[in-house]
Amino acid sequence: MLERKLRKGRTEVTFVLPREVPPGPVSVVGDFNDWQPGVHTLMPRKDGKRAVTVELPADTTQSFRYLAAGDYWFNDESAGDREGCNSRLHT
Incomplete structure (x- = not known):
């Protein structure tokens, strides 16, 4: 899950x-x-x-994934967007 707080010129994104x-x-x-x-x-x-x-710059698109123990990569379904195998978020 993603939590977002808009700040002046940036967005605080909390990955949960x-x-x-x-x-x-x-x-x-x-x-x-x-x-x-x-x-x-x-x-x-x-x-x-x-x-x-x-903290991320405002008005950008960022690709990301989670990495857990054992080299287990996974996405955040709440991100709502994907690029290939990566989740994407728009700030």
């Missing part, structure tokens, strides 16, 4: 997943971090989910 599905560490990788795993790792939050927030 259930705490244990999939199990183990999960990071979000994409255009915004040069597809580097571990840069944006989802962390537990008080509501029982895990999340990470990334």
Whole structure:
């Protein structure tokens, strides 16, 4: 799931997943971090989910995927758009 907050000239996007599905560490990788795993790792939050927030420039399109333990790549179905095997979001 994606949560968005519009700010002046940028958008804060929070990537949210259930705490244990999939199990183990999960990071979000994409255009915004040069597809580097571990840069944006989802962390537990008080509501029982895990999340990470990334600041992105306004009016851009970003491709991304999640990477879980065991080299398990997956998409965010709530993104609503795809480019090949990647999820896409519009800020």
